[in-house]
Amino acid sequence: MLRKLLRIERKAAGRLVALDTMPHARWSARDYAGLAREGYGRNAVAYRCVRLIAEAAASIPFAVRGEGGGADAARALLARPNPDEAGHELMEGFHGHLQVAGNGYLELTGEAGGTHGLFALRPDRMRVLPSPKGWADGWEYRAGHERRVFSRDRASGRSAILHMRLFHPTDDHYGQPPLEAAARAVDVHNAGGAWAKALLDNAARPSGALVVTSRDGGEARLTESQYERLKGELETLHAGPGNAGRPLLLEGGLDWKPMGHSPQEMDFIEARREAAREIALAFGVPPMLLGLPGDNTYSNYREANLAFYRQTVLPLARKTAGAMQRWLEPWLGEGLGLETDEEALPALSDERAARWQRVGEAGFLTDAEKRALLGLEEIAR
Incomplete structure (x- = not known):
């Protein structure tokens, strides 16, 4: 909403009342639902960034080092984690949650020495249960009326939940997603698209006012019937993309006064492009991979793709491999090695x-x- 400030100045001739509009920017919510809705759900640039990172990181296979039953169980678990998903499908969802929420959760089912299964859990349904000292002592998962609590064995560190999070400077238990850092750029980009759509719906004309004057230049007023007729003609004959370019026929005493700004005056197109590049920067995706114009940071697509893997995808995949190794060792046995198989990457x-x-x-x-x-x-x- 625009906050309206009335400023009254007293002068010798009387009072001068000026109406100033002071706009305050409205930003979307920063919780998981708001980020998922405004960023991933409604912004093409953020959606593509999340998909690029999640799919690329999930395409890097894990190499299991070691011999014996634990290594064989790990290979089988990573290849087919559950009846509904293959290994790369599970990891794609896991990495997608990391980009949108900053937190990713995996649940390990089964007992020690038996058959196991892996499932990705939604971050917005998970809650960390801290110990009196502040460390994570367990997790609570809520889905509808169902409530499950997962505890961690303090002696062995064994837990059915893997909680992987991105760095957050002010939170001890939850990570900060790239989408939160790009949230303001996402809002600017979305607002620019909404503004362009509204402009098209209004025949691509800036807002304005019809001023009624009398023949002698004095004030004049329309009758109620004249007002309703003029309003109906404007809505039916001059609004909407189908009426773009239709000339406005004005009767005697009517004058059109533009009140809005043109896209050139607002530098609207360039603002959207800068917002798109800022979104790509927050995710670590070279703008060239997204088809954004005006970015010449890399000489060709191959260099941009290589930088994307070296600076964004591989660090995330290595972090995931290390976290999963530490998590699975108490269940599948010591000496289990889990690494990213980078030799298999065509990039x-x-x-x-x-x-x-x-x-x-x-x-x-x-x-x-x-x-x-x-x-x-x-x-x-």
């Missing part, structure tokens, strides 16, 4: 080929040393 194929060539041409290294540098197993003799 890094050029870097991989250059590294292989550089190591292969190093004549001062033995074959065993070259294989060790490339992460290959030693050949049994």
